Structures are given as C-alpha cells and as structure tokens.
Amino acid sequence: MVDVRILVTGGTGQLGSAVVARLRAAGEEVRVLSRRAAPEVVRGDLRTGRGVDTAVAGVDVVVHCATDYFGREAQLARTLVEAARWAGGPHLVYVSIVGVDRVPLGYYRAKHETEQLVAASGLPYTIQRATQFHGLVRTLLSGASRLPVVPVPRISFQPVDVRDVARRLAALALDDPAGRAADFGGPEILAAAELAQAVGEASGRRRRRIVPLKVPGETFRAYADGGHLAPGHREGEITFREYLAGRADHR
Numbered sequence: 643m644v645d646v647r648i649l650v651t652g653g654t655g656q657l658g659s660a661v662v663a664r665l666r667a668a669g670e671e672v673r674v675l676s677r678r679a680a681p682e683v684v685r686g687d688l689r690t691g692r693g694v695d696t697a698v699a700g701v702d703v704v705v706h707c708a709t710d711y712f713g714r715e716a717q718l719a720r721t722l723v724e725a726a727r728w729a730g731g732p733h734l735v736y737v738s739i740v741g742v743d744r745v746p747l748g749y750y751r752a753k754h755e756t757e758q759l760v761a762a763s764g765l766p767y768t769i770q771r772a773t774q775f776h777g778l779v780r781t782l783l784s785g786a787s788r789l790p791v792v793p794v795p796r797i798s799f800q801p802v803d804v805r806d807v808a809r810r811l812a813a814l815a816l817d818d819p820a821g822r823a824a825d826f827g828g829p830e831i832l833a834a835a836e837l838a839q840a841v842g843e844a845s846g847r848r849r850r851r852i853v854p855l856k857v858p859g860e861t862f863r864a865y866a867d868g869g870h871l872a873p874g875h876r877e878g879e880i881t882f883r884e885y886l887a888g889r890a891d892h893r
C-alpha cells in the first residue's frame with residue numbers, strides 16, 4: 643500500500659470519480675477513501691476519523707473531494723488535516739466553489755471556513771474553486787420542467803463539467819502546491835431560462851412556457867449579481883447541451 647502516491651477523498655462521488663479516472667488514465671497510482679466497502683477502496687469516515695490514518699499513510703498528495711452537506715464540511719477537513727500532518731504533510735488539494743465568500747448560503751459559508759482551515763493548516767496546499775457542475779444545474783431545473791409553465795429564477799449559471807474540473811485537479815495534484823489557484827469555470831454563462839429550455843428539450847417533453855421570476859432575499863440577490871460566476875475563467879470545454887446529449891446516449 644505504501645507505493646500509492648495519491649489519495650482521493652470522495653473518490654466515489656461525482657467529481658472524485660472523474661478525478662480518479664483521470665489520474666489512473668495518466669498512469670498514477672490512486673487510493674480512494676470511502677465509507678463504503680468496495681474494491682480498490684480504503685474504508686474510512688472523515689466524520690469519525692475511522693480509517694483515515696491508514697488512508698493517508700504514505701501518500702504524497704491528497705485530493706479532497708469528499709463533502710458534507712449538513713454543516714460538517716470543516717469537521718471533515720479538520721480530521722483529514724490532522725491525519726495528514728501525522729503522515730508527514732502531503733500536498734492537500736481542496737475543491738471549493740466560486741462565490742463561497744459572496745453568496746450567503748450555509749453550505750458556502752462552511753466551504754469558505756474550510757478554505758481558511760486548509761490555508762492555515764501548515765500543509766502545502768492548493769485550493770481550487772469551480773463554478774456549478776452541470777449535474778447540479780440540471781437537477782435544479784429538471785423538476786420544474788414537468789409543469790406546464792416553468793418558473794425559473796431570473797439568474798444565470800456558468801455550469802461546468804466534472805470531467806473538465808477533474809482535468810484541472812489532476813494537473814494541480816501533480817504540480818507544486820499553488821495556494822489559491824485561479825478559479826475554474828464552465829465555457830458559457832447562460833440564463834436559467836435558457837438552461838431550463840435545454841433540460842426540457844433533452845428530456846423529450848413537449849415545449850413548456852418558461853417564466854423567469856425575481857426571487858426575494860439576499861441569497862438570490864447575490865446570485866443575481868453573479869457572485870457565483872467566474873466570467874474571466876471559461877476554461878471548461880464541455881457545454882451544458884453537450885453534457886445533456888451525453889446523458890441521453892446513456893438512457
């Protein structure tokens with residue numbers, strides 16, 4: 643096990659599995675941490691700490707893609723940082739979200755706190771913020787496509803494909819620690835109405851009337867102001883429609 647160089651936490655998730663595939667395709671030896679038993683997986687839990695020391699032992703790089711949607715994002719990272727320090731201080735690559743310091747969502751606040759924890763950890767680190775994944779945007783907009791009239795928020799997204807983000811993360815993992823790396827965004831910034839239209843078309847349902855709505859509240863205002871966008875960083879190559887077409891191929 644000691645010859646494995648890279649650990650990917652969350653390597654079973656949407657992004658993490660793409661990172662693992664990318665690194666393995668490049669010939670790298672990759673270890674995956676998961677709470678569930680599976681082949682080529684080190685079983686462990688970043689909430690309890692069980693198995694984490696074993697997972698981190700002997701690695702040069704940890705790509706931290708595991709996440710917690712229930713307020714324990716920083717706790718997971720704290721456990722990982724502690725184990726990593728004991729293991730000799732591998733390069734820690736943390737995946738965050740564009741706008742975590744601008745959009746007042748609880749999950750974003752937890753990610754921002756975790757960025758600060760990683761930066762202060764004393765470990766060599768890289769923090770990569772990315773815009774919203776295609777899968778998240780599709781999920782947000784697909785429920786509504788079942789209605790005859792589709793209400794969508796009057797905001798835009800810059801969805802990015804996890805395969806593109808994985809390409810960037812694999813490169814960062816094999817490079818020197820970069821601190822806070824430049825943001826990584828999808829190739830297009832599109833109104834939610836246009837994205838909802840694409841989701842509807844890809845699902846093969848009858849064309850629905852899409853109605854953009856203004857939503858009250860400071861979170862919506864932050865989105866409307868583009869706090870979650872990275873217009874100067876459109877490095878992602880796979881468009882939202884290409885992603886949807888790829889999904890259709892698998893149906």
Ligand SMILES: NC(=O)c1ccc[n+]([C@@H]2O[C@H](COP(=O)([O-])OP(=O)(O)OC[C@H]3O[C@@H](n4cnc5c(N)ncnc54)[C@H](OP(=O)(O)O)[C@@H]3O)[C@@H](O)[C@H]2O)c1
Nearest residue numbers: 652654655656657676677687688689708709738774775778
């Ligand atoms: N979704 C977006 O639009 C977006 C945009 C930018 C950045 N990001 C960031 O990208 C990262 C990956 O997101 P994703 O959508 O790929 O996540 P995901 O598919 O929901 O996967 C979450 C992963 O976390 C692991 N995990 C959860 N709790 C754990 C625990 N206690 N111990 C160990 N592992 C645990 C899960 O592994 P097991 O279940 O196998 O244990 C799973 O592999 C996150 O940090 C997210 O904030 C997401």
